Amino acid sequence: MVKKGTSSIRMKGGFYFVLPAVLILGIFGLAVTVANVGYSFMKWSALSEPSFIGFSNYKRFFTDRVALISLWNTFYYALLYVFPTIVISLAIALLLNSKSPMMSFFRALFYVPVITSYVIVIVVWQWIFDYDIGLFNQIITALGGDKVPWLLSKKLAMPSLVILSIWKNVGYSTLMFLAGLQTVDQSLTEAAMIDGAKPARVFFSVTLPQLKPTMVLTVVMVTTWAFQMFIQPYMMTLGGPDYSTSTITYYLYQQAFNSYNIGYGSCIAVIGVTIFLAIVQLEKYLMREKD
Numbered sequence: 001m002v003k004k005g006t007s008s009i010r011m012k013g014g015f016y017f018v019l020p021a022v023l024i025l026g027i028f029g030l031a032v033t034v035a036n037v038g039y040s041f042m043k044w045s046a047l048s049e050p051s052f053i054g055f056s057n058y059k060r061f062f063t064d065r066v067a068l069i070s071l072w073n074t075f076y077y078a079l080l081y082v083f084p085t086i087v088i089s090l091a092i093a094l095l096l097n098s099k100s101p102m103m104s105f106f107r108a109l110f111y112v113p114v115i116t117s118y119v120i121v122i123v124v125w126q127w128i129f130d131y132d133i134g135l136f137n138q139i140i141t142a143l144g145g146d147k148v149p150w151l152l153s154k155k156l157a158m159p160s161l162v163i164l165s166i167w168k169n170v171g172y173s174t175l176m177f178l179a180g181l182q183t184v185d186q187s188l189t190e191a192a193m194i195d196g197a198k199p200a201r202v203f204f205s206v207t208l209p210q211l212k213p214t215m216v217l218t219v220v221m222v223t224t225w226a227f228q229m230f231i232q233p234y235m236m237t238l239g240g241p242d243y244s245t246s247t248i249t250y251y252l253y254q255q256a257f258n259s260y261n262i263g264y265g266s267c268i269a270v271i272g273v274t275i276f277l278a279i280v281q282l283e284k285y286l287m288r289e290k291d
Helices: 006-039 056-061 065-096 103-115 118-129 135-142 157-181 186-194 199-210 212-227 231-237 248-258 262-286
Strands: none
Touching (some): 006 262, 056 262, 065 103, 065 157, 065 248, 065 262, 118 135, 118 157, 157 212, 199 212, 248 262
């Protein structure tokens, strides 16, 4: 029999274990956030003393053509990336949700791109997308088609980066859905099948509702990745052609570390994070549990 107070003691013990990490993340995270907000109201080139300029950086952002293009590109990338990633990873998870001995091998296979260095992945995909010797264009020309300027076209450059990102990261969200599928009550699934429900009806009426917590977490996580997208344009396109792959994070980097406009870079960060948090809250609201 469990003694009174045992549960509270365990809770306190767990709290003390996580307290150091919470303090470190809280203090440094809060300090960096406050400093970043403060710098967003200043003109600071990192080579001179910061000077207060009020909302001038924010006014500059909303009249900066490249900044607005980068913001739109971030939304565009998220639109192309989030939904397909969720659908593909859920489909793969359903296929891999089996007790077959070979499933362990295939699960590991789909996760390999996730643990592979982005540098290696990008080098390989630069060759795949290459206009002259790329794998895709070799296949297209072998079938009698014309070469496609994957990374050289304003219309195709961003979708090309989306293809790379989905291939690289879909294994992680697949793993999340696989974990969620393990919590699905199989007795409800079996009862629905006994009642004559078809597989599609069982999935949408029984399985998917039980996956809602996993779905919310995965959507938020994938959205976070979308708004943090930086290394792909940095290594593959340098934001081109004609700023078509410049994202808010990439433009922040250019302003803060290439042009040394620390104050303006901080302003871009504040605006980007604010928009991201608003979108995450909207996603949670749209996927909220119904009473």
